[in-house]
Amino acid sequence: xxxxxxxxxxxxxxxxxxxxxxxxxxxxxxxxxxxxxxxxxxxxxxxxxxxxxxxxxxxxxxxxxxxxxxxxxxxxxxxxxxxxxxxxxxxxxxxxxxxxxxxxxxxxxxxxxxxxxxxxxxxxxxxxxxxxxxxxxxxxxxxxxxxxxxxxxxxxxxxxxxxxxxxxxxxxxxxxxxxxxxxxxxxxxxxxxxxxxxxxxxxxxxxxxxxxxxxxxxxxxxxxxxxxxxxxxxxxxxxxxxxxxxxxxxxxxxxxxxxxxxxxxxxxxxxxxxxxxxxxxxxxxxxxxxxxxxxxxxxxxxxxxxxxxxxxxxxxxxxxxxxxxxxxxxxxxxxxxxxxxxxxxxxxxxxxxxxxxxxxxxxxxxxxxxxxxxxxxxxxxxxxxxxxxxxxxxxxxxxxxxxxxxxxxxxxxxxxxxxxxxxxxxxxxxxxxxxxxxxxxxxxxxxxxxxxxxxxxxxxxxxxxxxxxxxxxxxxxxxxxxxxxx
Ligand SMILES: Cc1ncc(COP(=O)(O)O)c(C=O)c1O
Numbered sequence: 001x002x003x004x005x006x007x008x009x010x011x012x013x014x015x016x017x018x019x020x021x022x023x024x025x026x027x028x029x030x031x032x033x034x035x036x037x038x039x040x041x042x043x044x045x046x047x048x049x050x051x052x053x054x055x056x057x058x059x060x061x062x063x064x065x066x067x068x069x070x071x072x073x074x075x076x077x078x079x080x081x082x083x084x085x086x087x088x089x090x091x092x093x094x095x096x097x098x099x100x101x102x103x104x105x106x107x108x109x110x111x112x113x114x115x116x117x118x119x120x121x122x123x124x125x126x127x128x129x130x131x132x133x134x135x136x137x138x139x140x141x142x143x144x145x146x147x148x149x150x151x152x153x154x155x156x157x158x159x160x161x162x163x164x165x166x167x168x169x170x171x172x173x174x175x176x177x178x179x180x181x182x183x184x185x186x187x188x189x190x191x192x193x194x195x196x197x198x199x200x201x202x203x204x205x206x207x208x209x210x211x212x213x214x215x216x217x218x219x220x221x222x223x224x225x226x227x228x229x230x231x232x233x234x235x236x237x238x239x240x241x242x243x244x245x246x247x248x249x250x251x252x253x254x255x256x257x258x259x260x261x262x263x264x265x266x267x268x269x270x271x272x273x274x275x276x277x278x279x280x281x282x283x284x285x286x287x288x289x290x291x292x293x294x295x296x297x298x299x300x301x302x303x304x305x306x307x308x309x310x311x312x313x314x315x316x317x318x319x320x321x322x323x324x325x326x327x328x329x330x331x332x333x334x335x336x337x338x339x340x341x342x343x344x345x346x347x348x349x350x351x352x353x354x355x356x357x358x359x360x361x362x363x364x365x366x367x368x369x370x371x372x373x374x375x376x377x378x379x380x381x382x383x384x385x386x387x388x389x390x391x392x393x394x395x396x397x398x399x400x401x402x403x404x405x406x407x408x409x410x411x412x413x414x415x416x417x418x419x420x421x422x423x424x425x426x427x428x429x430x431x432x433x434x435x436x437x438x439x440x441x442x443x444x445x446x447x448x449x450x451x452x453x454x455x456x457x458x459x460x461x462x463x464x465x466x467x468x469x470x471x472x473x474x475x476x477x478x479x480x481x482x483x484x485x486x
Contacts, residue, residue, distance in 0.1 A: 033045075034131055034346070035337075035338040035339045035342060035346050035350060036338035036350075037127075038126070038127055038128075038130075038131055038338075038350075039127045039128050040127070040128060040130075040131040040132055041131075041132065042343075042346070043131050043132075043134070043135050043343075043345040043346050043349050044151065044342070044343030044344065044345045044346055046132060046135040046345075047135050047138060047139065047150065047151045047153075047154075047345045048150070048151040054139070056136050057129075057132040057133055057136055060117060060124075060129050061113055061116075061117045063113070081372075081467040081468055083105075084104055084105055084106065084368070084467075084468070085102055085103070085104060085105060085310070085468050086102075086103065086105055086108060087102050087468060089468065091447055092447050092448075092449055093447060093448040093449065093450075093473045093476045093477060093480075094449050094468075094469075094473075095448070095449060095450040095463050095464055095465075095469065095473060095474070095477060096449045096450050096451055096462075096464055097307070097308070097414075097464040097465075097466045097469075098255075098258070098283065098307070098414075098415045098451075098462065098464040099451065100306070100307075100313070101304070101306045101307040101308065101309075101310055101311075101313070102310060102466070102468075103306070103310055103311065103312045103313070104310040104311070104365055104368060106364050106365060106367075106368045107310065107311045107312050107358075107361035107362075107364055107365040107368075108312055108361070109364075110357075110360065110361040110363075110364035110365075111312045111357035111358055111360065111361040112357070114356075114357045114360045114361070115355070115357050117129070118357075126353070130356060130360075131349060131350070133360050134155060134349050134356065134359055134360070135345070135349070136363060137155060137315075137359050137360060137362035137363060138153055138154055138155050138317075138345070138349070139153075140362055140363050140366050141153060141155070141305075141317050141362060141366075142319075144285070144290075144366055145285070145290045145291065145292045145301075145303075145317070145319065146290075146291045146292055146293045146294075147292045147293070147319055147321070148292060148293045148321060149321035151344070151345065152319055152320050152321035152322075152326070152344070153317060153318070153319045154317070154318050154319075154344060154345055154348040154349060155315065155316070155317060155318075155348065155349060155359050156302070156316040156317065156318045156333075156348065157314050157315065157316060157351070157354075158304055158306070158313075158314070158315075158316045159280060159281075159282045159302050159303065159304050159316050160189060160193075161316065161333075161334050161335070161351075162300075162302030162316060162317075162318045162334075163189075163190055163193055163280065163302060164193060164334035165318065165330060165332070165333050165334040165348075166247075166278055166300055166302070166318075166329060166330065167180065167193050167194055167197040167198070167247075168197050168332070168334065169328070169329040169330050169331060169332055170197070170198070170247050170276070170329050171197040171198050172332070173328045173329050174245055176199070177245060178197075178198045178199070178200065178247070179198070179200040179201075179202065179241075179243070179245075179246040179247070180194040180197075180198045180200070180201045180202070180246070180247050180249065181201075181202045181204065181233065181243075181246055181247065181248045181249070181275070182194060182201065182202075182203055182204070182248075182249045183203065183204045183206045183229075183249075183251070183254075184203050184204065184205050184206055184207050185206050185207060185251070185254045185256065185257050185259070186203075186249060186251060186254070186280070187251070187254075187255045187280060187282070188255075190249065190280060191203070194249075202233060202237070202246075204229050204230060204233045205229070206225070206226070206229050207257075207455070207456060208229075209225040209228060209229050210225075210405065210406070210455075210456065212225050212228075213225065213406055213407060213410070224262065224265070226261055226262055226265075226266055227262070227265060227266065227269065230248075230266055230269055230270070231269065234269070234273060242273075242274075243273040243274070243275050244273065244274040244275070245274065245275070245276060246273075246275045246276070247275065247276045247277075247278060248266075248267075248270045248275045248276070248277050248278070249278050249279075249280060250263055250266055250267065250277065250278070250279045250280070250298075251279070251280045251282075251283075252279055252280065252281040252282075252283060252284040252288070252290070252301075252303075253282075253283035253284070253287070253288075253412040253415070255282070255283070256453050256455070256462070257405060257406070257417060257453075257455060258405075258411050258412050258415035258416055258417055258462055259405070259406045259410050259411055259412065260288070260410060260411070260412050260413075263279060263295055263298065264294065264295065264297075267279075267295060267297035267298050268297050270297065271297040276299050276300075276325075276329075277297055277298050277299050277300075278298070278299060278300040278301070278302070279295070279298050279300070279301045279302070280302060281301050281302055281303040281304075282302075282303065282304045282307060283304075283307055283308060283412060283414075283415070284301075284303045284308075285303045285304065285305065285307070285308060285309040285317070286308040286309040286310070286369060286374075286377075286378075287307070287308035287378075287381070287412060287413060287414040288378065288412065288413050288414075289378065290303065292319055292321075299320065299321075299322060299325055300318065300319060300320040300325070300329075300330075301317075301318075301319040302316065302317065302318050302319070303316060303317045303319075304316045304317075305317065305358065305359075305362060305365070306358065308414060308466065309365060309369070310365065310466075311358055311361055311362060311365045312357065312358040312361055313358060314355065314356075314357075314358035314359070315358040315359045315361070315362060318330075318348065320344075326344045327344075330344065330347075330348075331347075332347075333347055333348050333351060334351075335351040335352060336351075337350050337351050337352050338350060372467075377467060378413065380467070381413055381414050381465055381466065381467065382413040382414070384465050384469065384471065385411075385413065385414055385415070385416060385463070385465040386408055387471055388416075388463055388465060388469075388471060388474040389403065389404060389408065389416050389418055389463070391471065391474050391475065391478065392418045392461070392463070392474060392477070392478055393418065395478040395482075396418070396419070396420065396421040396478065396481075397419070397421070397422075403418055403419050404416050404417055404418055404419070405417035405419070405455060405460055414464060414465050414466065415462060415463065415464050415465070416462070416463060417453060417455065417460035417461070417462050418460060418461050418463060419458060419459070419460050420439070420452070420459040420460060420461060420481070421481075424439065424459060424481075424484070424486070425458060425459055426457065426459075428457075429456070429457040429458050430457045431454045431457050431458060431459045432454055432457075433454050435454060435459060436451075436452040436453060436454045436459055437452070439452045439459070439481075439484060440452040442484050443477070443480060443481065443484075446480045446483070448476060448477055448480050450462070450463060450464075450477060461477070461481075463477070
C-alpha cells in the first residue's frame with residue numbers, strides 16, 4: 001500500500017476510546033517538574049535517562065495507515081524516491097537542494113498531524129504532549145549522530161539560532177579576550193554575527209589557496225590547503241598573542257563553495273593551541289555521516305534538519321558535550337524563556353509559543369531514512385553527483401576531470417561547483433555576482449533552479465544532488481544553458 005495524502009484531505013484522528021494510559025499517561029505529579037507551569041516531566045532528566053530506563057512517549061493520535069510510523073515500509077515508494085518528496089518536478093528541474101532543502105512528504109504529514117492535534121486541544125498539546133516528544137526527537141537525533149554525550153544534544157529552530165547562541169555567549173564569557181577565527185568561505189550571516197558580537201575577528205583567506213589544487217593535480221600528492229591556511233594564521237598570530245580560548249569556526253561543508261573541511265585534523269590542530277572549536281554543520285545531517293564520537297576535539301556542532309535530512313523547515317540541532325561550556329558559553333540561548341537558570345535542555349527546548357511541528361516530525365523522518373538504508377543512500381548520492389559532474393564536464397569542456405572548483409573528494413558528497421563553459425566566462429577573469437545572476441535568472445526563466453556562483457572572478461554552477469534527482473536533469477541543465485545568449 002502506498003497511500004498519498006494531499007494536505008487538503010489530511011485529517012488525523014485522535015485515538016477514540018484509547019486506553020487511559022495513552023490520554024492521561026502521566027497522571028498526577030507532585031508539583032511542577034519541567035519549567036514554568038508545564039505539566040511534563042523534567043526534560044533534562046528525560047534526556048539523560050539510559051535506554052533501559054527511558055520509555056519513548058506514545059503518539060497521542062492515530063496514525064493514518066500508510067503515513068510514517070512503525071510500518072514505514074508501507075509508506076515509502078518502492079520504485080521512485082522522487083514521489084516521497086512534494087517537489088513539482090514535472091515543471092521544475094530542481095538542482096538546488098543545498099539552499100533551503102525540500103521536505104519529505106513523510107515529515108510534512110507528521111508535522112501536519114501534530115498541528116491538527118494541537119488545535120484540537122491546545123493546552124493538552126503544550127502542557128503535556130510537547131516537551132516529552134521534543135525530548136524524544138532530541139534523543140533520536142543524538143543517536144543518529146552517534147553523540148557520545150546524548151544529553152549534550154538539544155533542539156534549535158535552525159543553525160542561525162545556534163550560531164547566535166554560541167557567539168553571543170562566547171563574547172559575553174570572554175569579554176575583551178574574545179577572538180573569533182573563521183574563513184573567507186564561511187557563511188555570510190555567520191561573518192556578520194561574529195563581527196556584531198566580537199571586536200576581534202580573524203578571517204582565514206582560504207580562497208587564496210584554491211589555485212594550489214590545480215597545481216597539486218599536476219604535481220602529485222595533494223597539499224592539505226586547509227591545514228596550511230590554518231597553520232599560517234596560527235603562526236602569524238603567535239608572534240602577537242596567544243590563541244588560547246580563541247573560537248575557531250569550521251564548516252562541515254561550506255555554503256557557496258561546497259567544500260568539505262577536514263574536521264578531525266583542523267580541530268586537533270586548534271586544540272593544540274587551546275582554542276575552542278565549533279562546527280557549522282548546516283550541510284551535515286544525512287548528506288554525509290555525522291559521527292560526533294569521531295570528533296573529540298570539537299566543542300560544539302550545529303546542524304540543520306531541514307536541509308539534506310529533509311525535515312520540514314524549523315528544526316536544527318545543537319551539540320555541546322562539555323558541561324562547563326553548556327553552563328558558560330551556552331548559559332543563554334539566543335531566545336531566553338521559562339527554562340533560564342535550569343538545565344541545558346530546559347533552557348533550549350522551549351523558546352516561547354511557536355510552531356514546533358518540524359521538531360516533532362524528526363522521528364518519522366529518521367525512520368524513513370533508516371528504512372531506505374542510509375549508508376547505501378549516501379554512497380548512491382556521491383556516485384550520482386560524480387556522474388553529473390562528468391556529464392557537465394564533457395558537455396562544457398570536452399573532458400570529465402579538472403572542471404570543478406575543488407577536487408571531487410574535497411567537494412561535499414552532494415554538491416559541487418562546475419565551471420561554466422569558457423565562452424560564458426569573462427576574460428580576463430573578473431566576473432561578478434551580477435554576471436552570475438543574469439545566467440541564474442535565465443535558467444530560472446527556463447524552469448531550471450540552480451545557483452550560479454562567481455568565485456574569484458570565475459563563474460561556476462553549484463549543483464546539488466539528492467535522492468530525487470536524476471541524471472537527465474543535469475542533461476536538461478546543459479541543454480538549457482546551451483540556449484543562453486549573452
Ligand atoms: C554553511 C551554512 N551555515 C549556516 C546556514 C544558515 O542556515 P539557516 O538559515 O537554516 O539557519 C546556511 C544556510 O544555507 C549554510 O549554508
